[in-house]
Amino acid sequence: MDFMSVIEKQGVSRRDFVKFCTGVAVTLGLPVSMGERIAEAASSPKRPPVLWLSAQECTGCTETLLRTNHPTLEKLILELISLDYHETLNAGSGHQAEEARLKSMKENEGKYILVVDGSIPVKDGGIYCKIGGQTVQSILEDMGSKAAAVIAIGSCASWGGVPSADPNPTGATPAHEVLKNKGIKTPVINIPGCPPNPYNFLSTVLYFLTLKKLPELDDQGRPKFAYGRLIHENCERRPHFDAGRFANQFGDEGHRKGYCLYKLGCKGPETHANCPVILFNDIGAGAWPVGTGHPCFGCTEKGVGFTLPLHSPARPKYITPPALFDEVLPGKEGASSGIKSLATGVAGVAIGAAGAAMLTGLGKKDDEKQDKEE
Amino acid sequence: MGKRITIDPITRIEGHLRIDCEIEGGKVTNAWSSGQMWRGIENILKGRDPRDAWIFTQRFCGV
Numbered sequence: 001m002d003f004m005s006v007i008e009k010q011g012v013s014r015r016d017f018v019k020f021c022t023g024v025a026v027t028l029g030l031p032v033s034m035g036e037r038i039a040e041a042a043s044s045p046k047r048p049p050v051l052w053l054s055a056q057e058c059t060g061c062t063e064t065l066l067r068t069n070h071p072t073l074e075k076l077i078l079e080l081i082s083l084d085y086h087e088t089l090n091a092g093s094g095h096q097a098e099e100a101r102l103k104s105m106k107e108n109e110g111k112y113i114l115v116v117d118g119s120i121p122v123k124d125g126g127i128y129c130k131i132g133g134q135t136v137q138s139i140l141e142d143m144g145s146k147a148a149a150v151i152a153i154g155s156c157a158s159w160g161g162v163p164s165a166d167p168n169p170t171g172a173t174p175a176h177e178v179l180k181n182k183g184i185k186t187p188v189i190n191i192p193g194c195p196p197n198p199y200n201f202l203s204t205v206l207y208f209l210t211l212k213k214l215p216e217l218d219d220q221g222r223p224k225f226a227y228g229r230l231i232h233e234n235c236e237r238r239p240h241f242d243a244g245r246f247a248n249q250f251g252d253e254g255h256r257k258g259y260c261l262y263k264l265g266c267k268g269p270e271t272h273a274n275c276p277v278i279l280f281n282d283i284g285a286g287a288w289p290v291g292t293g294h295p296c297f298g299c300t301e302k303g304v305g306f307t308l309p310l311h312s313p314a315r316p317k318y319i320t321p322p323a324l325f326d327e328v329l330p331g332k333e334g335a336s337s338g339i340k341s342l343a344t345g346v347a348g349v350a351i352g353a354a355g356a357a358m359l360t361g362l363g364k365k366d367d368e369k370q371d372k373e374e
Numbered sequence: 375m376g377k378r379i380t381i382d383p384i385t386r387i388e389g390h391l392r393i394d395c396e397i398e399g400g401k402v403t404n405a406w407s408s409g410q411m412w413r414g415i416e417n418i419l420k421g422r423d424p425r426d427a428w429i430f431t432q433r434f435c436g437v
Contacts, residue, residue: 056411091385093383129412130411162433
């Protein structure tokens with residue numbers, strides 16, 4: 001049975017499928033017309049074999065792919081790829097599961113995609129995680145050296161995550177470091193997040209499938225289409241930050257009004273991810289941590305998530321209050337309140353300064369009021 | 375002593391589980407189950423701000 005009949009049987013029409021692939025194209029920052037090409041590649045009978053290796057993980061990464069609210073996503077995932085080995089999903093146990101893994105590795109050597117979730121413990125000879133009597137470190141070295149590409153899904157596999165938190169009792173190490181230490185040159189893509197967004201994973205797989213190359217990565221091996229910007233840059237509460245309106249305590253007036261969570265320890269200003277743009281669980285606006293009123297804790301960022309205290313203030317990377325923004329129409333007088341027009345027009349400076357003073361004053365008043373309430 | 379069977383990994387569950395059993399005359403006479411993965415989350419929690427604890431304990435299991 002071909003791919004389209006399989007997914008049509010599961011209630012996904014061709015129209016819905018192409019719509020989904022177009023959505024993926026847009027997530028990737030590709031032109032909408034790429035949707036058709038992605039659909040073509042995804043429905044080709046030669047789907048890439050995927051082997052899934054679980055190390056020190058909590059299965060949250062698997063759940064995020066399977067438990068989405070959208071009823072068809074899990075089916076699409078399982079039909080888009082040929083998932084030959086996955087500890088949580090395999091029907092056979094014990095030696096049957098191991099045989100399936102070894103068989104697929106042999107048949108698809110150099111062609112399969114290896115997905116790793118969980119960090120790899122390397123302390124004490126790697127004994128803190130074993131599968132079928134072998135350390136997961138040795139399994140990863142073996143499977144990684146024969147894969148076409150490795151996708152490290154989740155924060156643990158990408159940069160160490162929870163198990164690597166101080167004092168890192170088991171020597172938990174991200175997948176790319178384990179491979180690098182062994183001199184294995186298989187390319188590794190990191191999709192951090194706790195849990196990661198399933199669309200970032202799927203989009204990466206489909207990009208690889210359609211264009212036969214890896215998406216552009218940043219200095220930490222993360223696809224730029226998903227991790228190219230700070231959460232702070234696209235946050236729906238950003239205007240409150242710029243205007244100095246903050247929640248000072250959970251449940252206070254500012255918190256109830258949906259003000260910026262920076263003072264509660266939100267790590268959005270130093271965390272790269274597209275959470276505010278693509279959200280979670282397909283249920284619409286507000287379905288991400290900040291949207292629900294909780295500060296971001298920086299799970300996608302090494303050195304932030306599980307490392308900095310939850311309620312300590314973030315170290316903003318770029319502070320760009322509106323008065324310092326570039327001009328929208330450079331050279332056209334009065335067209336923007338950018339820094340140049342402020343500098344050239346004395347009146348502009350005066351108004352700008354008065355405005356800033358007013359904002360500061362208002363902010364202070366709010367703070368004092370809050371302090372009294374506390 | 376009878377036959378010993380080891381099933382590792384146990385699939386369709388969360389985490390890394392191994393079962394060993396001893397079988398004599400078609401009956402299980404003794405059995406052991408063991409988790410094959412350890413992260414030391416209790417040790418990670420020591421000395422932290424109590425308000426940070428949920429971030430770690432919530433991630434014992436993601437199912």
